[in-house]
Amino acid sequence: MGGRLTAAIGRLRRDQRGGALVMLGVALPALMMAAGVVIDYGVLSEQRTAFQTVADGSALAAAREFRLANATPTGVQSAAEKFATTQLKALNQTGTIAAAVDVKKMTVTVEVTNVARTNIMHMFGSDNVTISARATARVLGTAAICVIGLETSKKETIHLEKDAKLEAPECAVYSNSTSRDGLKAMHNSQLRARFICSAGGSYKDKHDSFQPSPTLDCPVLADPLASRPPPSIGGCSANDLKITSTTMLSPGTYCGGVRIGKGAVVTLNPGVYVFKDGPLDVSGGATLKGANVGIYLNGKGAVLRFDADTKIDLTAPQNGVMAGILFFEDRSSPVNQKHEILSNDAKVLLGTLYFPQGELNIGASKPVAAESAYTIVVARRFTLSAGPTMVLNAKYSSTNIPVPEGVGPGSTAAHLAR
Template sequence: MLPMMLAFVGGGVDFFRWNTERVNLKELADTLATRGAREFLLANASAEQVHAVIENVLESGFAESYGFQSVQSSVSVDPAESTVTVRLVTPPGEGLILTNYMPFMADHDITSTAVAMGGMNVCVVALDANAQGAVSATTNSKLLAEDCSIMSNSTSIQGVVSSGFSKIEAGMICSSGGAYGNAHNYSPAPTLDCPVYDDPLSERTAPAVGVCDEIDAAYGEGVEDVTTSALTVSTNLIAGAAEGLGGGRVNGLTQGVSDIGEAGAETYMLDPGVYCGGLTIGALADVKLNPGLYVIKDGPLNVGLGGKLTGENVSFYLVGDASTFYFGPEAAISLTAPNTGPLAGILFFEDRNAPADRKHYILSDDARILLGTFYLSRGVLAVASLLPVADQSAYTAIVAKKLQMMGNPTLVLNADYAATDIPVPEGVGPVGSTVFLRE
C-alpha cells in the first residue's frame, strides 16, 4: 500500500511540475511574441528588426526568469499582416515517476502569435457575435475602405464572406471567427480570430422622444407605390440571398415606376421633430431638411420614385418596430450628420430595443454623400445599388449588427477626417494602437 501511495503522490508532483513548466513556457512565448509585434507600431519596422528584438531579449537571460536554462526558439514574422509567431522548445525537468511516460518525457513545444494593430481608422464594426456573413459581399459587390479597418465580431467560421466576383478591400479586415472566399475576394487577406471589438457607441445616450409633430407624413406623388416598392424589393432581395444568388437589384421591380420625371417637382422644407407613422417621399418631391434631429417613430423613412432627400447637419433616430429606412433605386439622397450636440457625427441612430435583424436598404444610384456614422446596433444595413455609394463623403462609418452587400454595389468608406468639421464619434475613426495575442 505504501509504495502505491508514494507512486500516486510522486505522480501528482510530477504532473504539477510538468504543467507549471508548460504554463511558464506559454507565458514566455506570449511575452516574446508581444514584444516583437510592438515593433510594428513603429514606423518602417522590418522583419529583421523584429528578429533582433526577440534575440536580444533571449540573450539577456530573460528565459531564466521563467525557470528555463535552455530554450530553442524559432521566430516567424509577417510584416504584411503585422504578425509575429514565436515557437519555443525545451526539455522537461527531471521527475519522480512520470518522466519515463508519454507525454511527460517529450519536449515542451509551445507556439504563440501576436498581432499588432497600430494607429488604425475603424470604419466598420459588425456587432453580431454568431452570424455567418456578419460582413458580406456577394455577386459583384465592392466594399472599398482603403484607409480604415473592417471589424467583424462574429465567431462563425464564415463570419466574413466575400464570394463570386465581389471584393472587400480595406486597411485591415479583422474577423473574430473565420472568413469565406478566395484570395481575389480580399485585399489584404483577413486576419482571423481577432478579439471582439466592443460596441464603440454603447454608452451614447439615445435621444428623448416627445409628442408627435407630424403623423404619416408623405410628400410627392405615388407615395403608396413607394411603400409597395420597398416591400416588394426587400422581399425579392431576401429571397435571392436565401437561394444563394447573392440578392441584388431586380430590374423588373425598379423600372417604369417614376415616369413622371422631374418636371414640376416641388420643394418642401421640413423642420426637426417627431414624425409618427414615418416619412415617405415620392415622385416630384424635393425634400430639404433643416438642421437638427428627426425622430422617425412607428413607421419607415421611405424615399423612392425619384424623390429627393437632402439635409446638412441632420440626424435620424429610428424608434418603434416599423422604423426602418429605404432609399429606392431612383431616389436622390444627400445627408450629413450634425457637427455639434449630443449626436455630433451620428447620421442614423437605431433604438437599442428595436427588433433584431430588421433591414435598412440603400438601393439608390444617387447616394454619393452620406457623411457621418450609421449606428444600427440591432439592424442590418443592406446595400444593393448599381452606382457608387458614399464615395463623395469625407468619411462614412458603420456600426451595425450586420453589413450586407448584394448584387453590384460599390460602397466607398472614406476616412478623410480632416476634410470636414463633422466629428467622428469616439471608437470609430482613428483609434489607438494595440497588440493582441491570437489563439
C-alpha cells in the same frame, strides 16, 4: 505496595512528557518550514500579480504606439519600458524590465523579473526566489476602423454578393462572427481595405475576393458606440406624414413614418430627427438632403429605405448628442430589421451609420458615399447585394464633422495575446 505503584505511574508520566518534547523538537523545523512556505508564498504571489498587471498594461500601451505615423521599433520598446517603470514605482515594486518588439507580427512583449529574498524560507536554505510575469500585446492592423459587423455567431455578418464591391482602402473592416461564413464574398464580389479581420478561424471566399487576405481568430470588438446616449424623444410633430412636393422639415419626432415620393425635394434643417414606429421611405424620384442632421430610428418598422431613383445627400451633426452620427438605430429595436440604401445617387453620406440591432443593405448600381469625406458603418449585419459599390473614405481631416470615439482615427485595436 500502593506507594510503589504511585511512584511508577509518576515516572511513566514524566517519560511521556519527555517523549512529547522529543517529538515536538523533531517536528518543529518541519512545522516552521511549512508556515514559512505559506507566508512567503502569499507575499511572492502578490508580487507576481503586481508584475503581471504591469506587464499587461505596458504591452498594451506600447502596442498602441504602432498607430503613430512616426512609430519605430526603438520608440515602441522605449514606450513599453517607460510605462512599466512608472507602473512599478506606483505599485511600490522593484524589478528588471525587458521589452521586445516584432514589427512583422506587430507585437510587443514585456517581461518583468525580480529575484526576491524570502522572509522565512531562507532559514532553511531557500534564500532567493525568481519572480517573473510576461505579456504580449498584438496590434490588429494600423488602420482606422471604418466597418464593424457586430453579430458574433451567425453567418454573413459581413456579406457581399455577385459583383458587389466594398472599397475601404485607408481603413479597417472587422467581422465579429466566429462562423465560417461570418465574413463572406461570393461570385466576383470584392472587399478591398487596409486591413480585414475576422473573429472566425476561416472565411468564405471562392474567388480571391479579399485584398489583403483577412487576419483570422481576431478578438471580438465590443460595440464602440455602446455608451453613446440616444437623443430624447418628444411628442409627435406629425403622424404618418406623406410628402409629394418641395418641403423643408424641422427637427422633431415623426410618428408612424415619413414617406417622400413623386419627385418631391425635401430639405432637412440642421438638428435631430426622430422617426418613431415607421420608416423613412424615399421613392418615386424624390430628393432628400440636409447638412448637420442626425436621424434616430426608434421602434418597430423604423427603418430606412432609399429607392434606386432617388437622390440622397446627408451629413451628420457637428455637435450635440448625435455629433458624427448620421443614422442611429435604437438599441431596443427588433433584431435584424433591414435598412436599405438602393439609391443610385447617394454620393454623400457623411458620418457614422449605426445600426446595432439591424442589417444595413447596400443595393445601388452606382457608387454609394463616394464623395463623402468619411463614412463609417457599425451594424449588426452589413450586406451588399448584387452589383453595388460602396466607398468608405477616410479623409477625416478634410471635414468639420467629428468622428465618434472608438472608430475612425485612433481606433487601432490592441489586444493581449499571451
